[in-house]
Structures are given as structure tokens and as C-alpha cells.
Amino acid sequence: xxxxxxxxxxxxxxxxxxxxxxxxxxxxxxxxxxxxxxxxxxxxxxxxxxxxxxxxxxxxxxxxxxxxxxxxxxxxxxxxxxxxxxxxxxxxxxxxxxxxxxxxxxxxxxxxxxxxxxxxxxxxxxxxxxxxxxxxxxxxxxxxxxxxxxxxxxxxxxxxxxxxxxxxxxxxxxxxxxxxxxxxxxxxxxxxxxxxxxxxxxxxxxxx
Numbered sequence: 001x002x003x004x005x006x007x008x009x010x011x012x013x014x015x016x017x018x019x020x021x022x023x024x025x026x027x028x029x030x031x032x033x034x035x036x037x038x039x040x041x042x043x044x045x046x047x048x049x050x051x052x053x054x055x056x057x058x059x060x061x062x063x064x065x066x067x068x069x070x071x072x073x074x075x076x077x078x079x080x081x082x083x084x085x086x087x088x089x090x091x092x093x094x095x096x097x098x099x100x101x102x103x104x105x106x107x108x109x110x111x112x113x114x115x116x117x118x119x120x121x122x123x124x125x126x127x128x129x130x131x132x133x134x135x136x137x138x139x140x141x142x143x144x145x146x147x148x149x150x151x152x153x154x155x156x157x158x159x160x161x162x163x164x165x166x167x168x169x170x171x172x173x174x175x176x177x178x179x180x181x182x183x184x185x186x187x188x189x190x191x192x193x194x195x196x197x198x199x200x201x202x203x204x205x206x207x208x
Contacts, residue, residue, distance in 0.1 A: 010161060013154075013157040013158070013161060014130065014157065014158055014161035014162055014165065015130070015133065015134070015154075015157075015158040015161075015162075017126070017129055017130030017133055017158065017162050018130065018161060018162055018165055020126055021123065021126050021127065021130070021162065021165045021166060021169055022165075024119050024122070024123060024126070024169060025123075025165075025168075025169045027115075027119065028116060028119045028120075028169065028172075028173045031112045031115055031116050031119075032116065032172075032173075032176045034112065035111075035112055035113070035116070035176075035180050038109075038111075039109065039180060039183055039184065039187070041187065043074055044074055044075050044076060044109070044187050044191075045074075045075075045076045045187065045190060045191060045194070046073050046074060046076060046077070049070075049073055049076055049077065049080065049194075050080065050194050050197060050198050053066070053070050053080055053084070053198060054198060054201055054202065057084070057087075057202060062084065062087060062088065066084065067081050067084050067085050068081075070084060075105040075108065075109065075187075075191065076191050076194065078101055078104075078105055079098055079101050079102055079105055079191055079192075079195045080194075080195055080198055081101075082097045082098050082100070082101035083097065083098045083195055083198060083199050083202075085097065087199070087202050087203070091199065091203055094199050094203075095199070098192075098195045098196075098199065102188065102191070102192060102195075105188075105191070106184070106188055109184045109187065109188070110181075110184055113177060113180055113181060113184070116173055116176060116177045116180070117173075117174075117177040119169065119170075119173045120170050120171075120173035120174035120177050121170075123166045123167075123169035123170035123173065124166045124167060124170045125166070126162075126166055127162045127163050127164070127165055127166015127167065127169075127170075128162075128163070128166065129162070130158055130159065130161070130162020130163065130165070130166070131158075131159045131160075131162055131163045133158055133159075133162075134155045134156065134157070134158030134159025134160070134162065135155065135159055136155070137151060137154055137155030137158055137159075138151075138152055138155035138156060138159070139155075140155070141155060
């Protein structure tokens with residue numbers, strides 16, 4: 001209870017400019033949690049999926065059931081299913097189908113990343129707005145009767161708390177944006193390699 005009261009005192013001292021920062025911090029946290037859950041490697045690239053698809057293809061051949069089951073195995077399955085559906089076509093056609101599906105999958109994996117990046121870029125500017133408002137309050141504390149200590153202290157609080165909050169929101173958002181961007185790139189490269197391996201094996205260009 002004491003901590004909550006302390007935090008509430010800080011929010012009151014920071015003034016109204018802190019509320020947009022609190023809102024975007026909650027949004028950023030929600031998006032980061034969602035991406036961390038969605039971009040789990042085991043969910044994107046199920047272990048042994050390519051080998052299972054190859055084994056099933058060699059056992060029963062190309063069937064619609066195999067294509068549908070593969071497509072249901074997450075983003076990796078969607079790419080493999082695109083290759084399977086066109087596996088009897090010339091290799092360039094198969095490669096084009098895989099690449100087209102890969103673009104769609106990449107778009108899904110990158111969902112919300114731009115929003116996180118935007119928050120990382122905008123939060124310091126929002127903090128700067130609070131700083132400017134605080135500085136205006138500081139300048140307004142000086143009048144013909146001298147300096148108003150209450151307005152001066154309030155202006156300093158608004159300026160400093162909003163500056164700090166802007167940085168506190170921006171730094172983690174930027175770190176997670178860069179982390180997720182790198183993770184998506186890594187997953188896309190691995191999925192492309194796995195799909196190429198499946199196509200090469202089923203076309204007879206490599207043994208395994």
C-alpha cells in the first residue's frame with residue numbers, strides 16, 4: 001500500500017503529461033508479451049517437421065490431406081505446404097510458391113513490431129513535451145512579487161519526472177524491438193533453409 005501511494009504521489013507530481021506515457025507503456029508491455037509468446041521457436045518451427053513431411057510423402061505420396069495437415073503446423077507448415085502443393089511442378093515454380101508464402105508468413109511474424117518501434121521513438125518526445133511544460137511552469141513561477149516556491153517545485157517535478165518516464169519507456173521498447181526484429185530474421189532464414197531442403201530431397205537433388 002505504501003508503494004502504491006508513493007507511485008501515485010509521483011504521478012500527481014508529474015502532472016497530466018505523464019498519462020500519455022503511462023498509456024503507451026501499458027500498450028508496449030502488452031505488445032511485447034504478445035510477441036514473446038507468439039515468436040516461440042517451437043511454435044514457429046516445430047521440431048522434426050520437415051523429416052515427418054518427407055517420410056509421409058514417401059509413404060503415401062502427395063495427397064490433399066498431407067498438404068492440409070502440413071499447413072496447420074504453424075508458419076513453417078504453411079511454407080512447406082506451399083512447396084508440397086507445387087512439388088510436381090518445375091523447381092522454379094516450387095521456389096516461387098515457397099517465396100510468395102514466405103512473404104505472407106514474414107508479414108505475420110513482424111506484426112506489431114512497427115508499433116513497438118514507434119513507441120520506442122515517440123516516448124522520449126512525449127517525455128520532452130512534459131519537460132517543456134514543466135519549464136513553462138518554472139518560468140511562470142517568477143513574478144513581480146518574486147519566485148513562487150510552490151510553482152517552481154511543481155515545474156521542476158513535471159520536467160524531471162516526464163523526462164525520466166520517457167526514457168524508461170523508450171529504452172526497453174527499443175531493446176525488444178531490435179530483439180524481435182533479429183529473431184524474426186533468424187526464423188525466416190531457418191524456414192527458408194528447411195523448405196529448400198525439403199524441395200531438394202523430394203525433387204531428388206539431394207539425399208537428406
